[in-house]
Amino acid sequence: MRNPSTSPSSTAAAAAAAATNKSTPCCSKVGLKRGPWTPEEDELLANYINKEGEGRWRTLPKRAGLLRCGKSCRLRWMNYLRPSVKRGHIAPDEEDLILRLHRLLGNRWSLIAGRIPGRTDNEIKNYWNTHLSKKLISQGIDPRTHKPLNQELDPSSADQVTNSNSKASTSKAILNSSSSNPNLTPMTVSSGHLDQRHTSAGCGRMISSIMMINKENGYSPNALVDDHDSEYHQNGMMENPYTSLSNCDHHHDDDGGLGLRSNNVNNVFNEGLSYEVDVDINYCNDDVFSSFLNSLINEDAFASQHNQQVLQQQQQQHLSNETIALPNTITGSSSDPLVSTAAASTFGLEANWESPIMASSLNQDESRRVDEHVE
DNA sequence: AAAAACTACAACCGCTTTGAA
DNA sequence: TTTCAAAGCGGTTGTAGTTTT
Numbered sequence: 001m002r003n004p005s006t007s008p009s010s011t012a013a014a015a016a017a018a019a020t021n022k023s024t025p026c027c028s029k030v031g032l033k034r035g036p037w038t039p040e041e042d043e044l045l046a047n048y049i050n051k052e053g054e055g056r057w058r059t060l061p062k063r064a065g066l067l068r069c070g071k072s073c074r075l076r077w078m079n080y081l082r083p084s085v086k087r088g089h090i091a092p093d094e095e096d097l098i099l100r101l102h103r104l105l106g107n108r109w110s111l112i113a114g115r116i117p118g119r120t121d122n123e124i125k126n127y128w129n130t131h132l133s134k135k136l137i138s139q140g141i142d143p144r145t146h147k148p149l150n151q152e153l154d155p156s157s158a159d160q161v162t163n164s165n166s167k168a169s170t171s172k173a174i175l176n177s178s179s180s181n182p183n184l185t186p187m188t189v190s191s192g193h194l195d196q197r198h199t200s201a202g203c204g205r206m207i208s209s210i211m212m213i214n215k216e217n218g219y220s221p222n223a224l225v226d227d228h229d230s231e232y233h234q235n236g237m238m239e240n241p242y243t244s245l246s247n248c249d250h251h252h253d254d255d256g257g258l259g260l261r262s263n264n265v266n267n268v269f270n271e272g273l274s275y276e277v278d279v280d281i282n283y284c285n286d287d288v289f290s291s292f293l294n295s296l297i298n299e300d301a302f303a304s305q306h307n308q309q310v311l312q313q314q315q316q317q318h319l320s321n322e323t324i325a326l327p328n329t330i331t332g333s334s335s336d337p338l339v340s341t342a343a344a345s346t347f348g349l350e351a352n353w354e355s356p357i358m359a360s361s362l363n364q365d366e367s368r369r370v371d372e373h374v375e
Numbered sequence: 376a377a378a379a380a381c382t383a384c385a386a387c388c389g390c391t392t393t394g395a396a
Numbered sequence: 397t398t399t400c401a402a403a404g405c406g407g408t409t410g411t412a413g414t415t416t417t
């Protein structure tokens with residue numbers, strides 16, 4: 001899309017970089033082409049990779065006879081030329097899944113893409129920015145927090161909103177929020193570097209995904225904190241510095257599944273009382289995080305199952321005529337579509353706000369659809 | 376019919392992380 | 397332990413295409 005010869009930002013950036021003696025973008029090297037790819041270039045790249053395989057991007061252009069930088073080649077291959085890339089409109093079920101995953105993971109586009117076969121992070125990111133975020137806003141929902149926009153005006157949640165997209169300030173924000181707002185129940189699900197490179201290497205960077213569970217309004221998904229944040233540990237949020245649902249990722253076509261290596265589930269705070277979830281997954285395999293994520297996504301499946309069990313118990317106990325205080329997720333009055341009842345109960349969570357968009361798109365086939373995607 | 380505004384998305388940039396030397 | 401190249405990620409930009417005025 002970009003015209004290399006008319007891109008003011010690129011030329012300005014290159015000039016600025018030269019002036020400050022900083023490293024220039026690889027594409028700024030003299031003689032390297034930029035901008036839209038031609039069919040001929042696509043063919044050259046695809047043919048080369050089909051023959052020689054991916055990798056060694058820096059030297060690939062020269063070997064393939066392309067006047068492009070390696071980064072550009074990699075991007076073109078990953079986002080456009082790979083055979084596994086699915087082109088075309090995002091289906092409603094894919095859209096629904098994106099919404100759910102975004103609510104869980106925030107702007108972790110590569111992670112989200114990893115759960116949606118054939119879709120690239122770039123495509124999902126673009127789709128989010130051009131469609132879904134606007135759709136949410138039009139329905140009065142903050143696309144960052146997935147909470148009703150009018151909730152954002154609530155001063156008690158200001159910190160959370162303000163910091164939701166800030167990796168650097170996340171841990172403090174969480175601590176502040178959880179301490180100042182008793183309704184916030186932070187759930188720490190640390191995961192290692194949710195990155196693609198774990199496949200051959202060991203654990204990557206350890207990042208904790210902190211899901212802020214707001215007992216009234218759901219939770220903010222974007223909070224991420226580095227496990228190395230000592231302040232965070234010092235505040236007792238974690239006992240083990242590497243409490244993680246692990247390292248890992250997925251990726252589109254490399255290893256399939258989320259591939260998260262779990263260590264353990266962290267403390268869950270509830271109204272000032274902390275207790276450790278009685279689930280030791282220290283040595284769990286890669287499926288654990290994937291399963292956990294699935295459980296979060298497949299709320300409906302769990303909820304309906306749970307509902308049935310509860311109803312059966314009620315019938316057996318002849319309590320049908322009595323009023324029983326049941327959690328909202330069980331009564332079905334409202335539930336967080338992204339937090340399964342099972343997962344919520346397992347992790348000590350309750351959430352009872354539902355996105356209209358997601359709610360409207362939910363149906364009985366939901367769990368099956370999600371499973372299909374995931375698998 | 377032309378201009379302006381809007382939309383979609385490919386591509387680029389800067390930064391971070393990783394692993395090898 | 398340090399350095400550096402490679403790879404990857406998320407945010408942003410620029411432009412072609414479409415719609416509206």
